[in-house]
Amino acid sequence: MTLKNKWMSAASAVVLSASLLSVGGAASAKESDPAANVKADSKINWSEQFSGKVPSFARGKLSSKSVHNEKDVKKFFKENKDLFKIDPDMKLTFVKQETDKLGMTHYTFVPSIQNVPIDTSRVMVHTDKDGNVVAVNGELHPGAPDKVKQSKKLSKKDALTAAWKEIGVDKSQADKKVKTLKGEKSTLTEKSDLVVFNKDDQYTLAYHVQLQFAEPYPANWQIWVNAEDGSILKSINQVNDATGTGTGVLGDTKSVNTYYYNSTYYLFDISKPMNGVIETLDNYNGGDSYLPGYYITETTNKFTKEREKAAVDAHYYAGKVFDFYYNNFGRVSWDNQGSDITSTVHYGSNYNNAAWIGNQMIYGDGDGSTFTYLSGANDVVAHELTHAVTQTTAGLNYENQPGALNESFSDVFGYFLDPGDWLMGEDVYTPYKSGDALRSLSNPPLYGQPDNMSNYQNLPNTSAGDWGGVHTNSGIPNKAAYYTVNNVGLAKAEQIYYRALTVYMTPNSTFSDARAALVQSAQDLYGSSTASSVAAAWNNVGVY
Structure with missing residues (x-):
């Protein structure tokens, strides 16, 4: 599928001028410009992804009337039907209404046909504390029929x-x-x-x-x-690969939360403010037949054996990732519902991967040359568990630009957990070669990734093509993140990225949509100066 997204702003092809809103020119403006009803400083990211030019992300002052409930939102869509090209009564199913700590309210709808949701799609309307619509984004499907041709014959x-x-x-x-x-x-x-x-x-x-x-x-x-x-x-x-006290993979000593039962200590953490637990188990290199594995136990509450190193790090870093999301954003586990975080170490034989498999983490031991124990890198653990967060928030499809964003956001949050350098996986990759890594956010070409849209790789959407280059083209948004952190600072960048991922981004978000989501998040949190700095970061990589 070819994505044709164009960012239209005051500096480019379309400016929603004040004259479009004048009384005398209202009728002709509506005929010539589908955006005539929205206000002059609005910016629209146009999409032709679903047979018809509609906004994939519109932001600014979009409404002249306040919006306070589902009924008002649908009325807003009807008043702007030339722009959004959707019948909200027939084609949108209301999902939820949430008000955040900034006083903004977010309305989530699912595009539907005959009340059946169009899969991996979402439409969101965002209002400020006064009820003014300030952003609309998602997948509108203007070409969707009123009825599907098929009838349901299967259960x-x-x-x-x-x-x-x-x-x-x-x-x-x-x-x-x-x-x-x-x-x-x-x-x-x-x-x-x-x-x-x-x-x-x-x-x-x-x-x-x-x-x-x-x-x-x-x-x-x-x-x-x-x-x-x-x-x-x-x-x-869609397995997402990442190509007491205890001793970790690198020989460091860590304090780990354990559970004492029947004279035995387990790597089983019940100390977190969650319904579930953080548990770490051993696959004993048994591969598929021994998952989730066997509990790792000690009688002295000291986990210092060689075989326990990978488990100590997986357990410790899973706790740190939980703490990061909870302390910075109030998020309770990967699904924000307090679910278990289960990690299995020593998976398979010479397995050069770590992966979130939809309901738990697995970590290989590596082959000793390309990788050592993969749980030994906190940015790898954070990367994989962020895939779980993405799974339950933006739901970014794992292909083409949405897939590259899925990988990039995991890399970015991996950096947030390990901000000492811009490298990913350097603690476990090529253990006998110092300074090497999987990827670099500051210099993506160092590891074969593009860092600008001028070098975007149009790879096939197949397994051999890495589903449209999700691990290749992620270098472009990674470099934008590098510029963002340098422009606005780490603390602000963390909040901006989390808000964009959990509030604005949708399953088919493109690079331009991610830019818009991050700019809007910066505007929400810190104002226009910070938003301009975020926009500049993406300008630097050729995304507008």
Whole structure:
């Protein structure tokens, strides 16, 4: 899918001039300019992603009347139908209304056809404390039909069966029951939701099936099944790879929170303000057959054995990531619902990866040459757990520009946890080569990434093409983050990035949309001067 986004601002092709709002020119302005009803200082990021030119992100003073509820929002869309090209009564399903600590209110809708949500899409309307609409963003789908052609002939169970058949895995292999300190737990998560699947403006009634399991291999399968005939529309395994006291991987001593039960200490942390726990287990290099693994125990509350080093770091850094999100943003675990943070170390044999697999973390030991124990890097742990945060907030699709943003935001939050340098994974990558790393936010070309849109890599949206270059093109927003931190400082950058990820960004956000989300977040939090500094950071990498 080709994304054609253009940033229109006072410095470029469109300025919503005051004359468009004058009484005398109102009628002709509406005929010639779909944005005629919004105010003069508004900025619109146009998208032609879904057959029709509509805003993917509009910000500024967008309304002349205050908005205070769902009904008012729908009235706003009707008054601006030439701009947004959507019937809010037929095509938008209200999800929630939230007011944040700044007094801003955020209305979330899902684009729908016949009350069935269009998958991986969201529309958001944001108002200030007085009810003025200051931003609208998301996926509007102006070309969506009023009805889908298909009828629902499959049940959720039928769709699950088709999905298992598609991936060639026997469900019994993945559905293992293990005993934990909290009771018996399944290693499998299954979900099947009726949605409308869109590809190249073809809208199909489908089931979105999610299969998350650890054996016979780590998987976070996202599969779309035609609800009428059972054919597979799309499938992708979205495992996100990151190419007492205890002793960590690098030989340092750490204090770790443990749990004492029946004369035994466990790497099991119940000290955090959450419903769940932080638990760390050992796969014993058993791979798929031994997940989530075995509890790591000691009788003396000292975890200093060689084999325990990877577990100590995974446990300690998971706690630090929890603390970072909780202390800085009030977020309670990766889903903000206080769910367990489960980590499994010593996964597989010579496994050169760490991954969030949709419901837990796994860490390989590396092959000793390319990587050592991957849990030994706090930025790697933060990177992977940020994928979990993204999964439950913006939901950035793992392909093309949204996928590159998914990777970039994980890198950026990895830096926020480890701001001593601009490198990612340097503590565990090529252990016998000092100063080496996976990526650099300050100098992406050092590790083969572009740092400007002039060098954007148009790679195929296939596994071989890294789903449109998600690990390659992430260098561009990474460099923008580097400029942002230097422009506004670390503390402000942390708040701006978190707000953009959790408030403004949506599943199909492009680089231009991310720029707009970050600029708007800066404006919300710190005012126009900081917003201009963020905009300048993205200008530096050719994103407008």
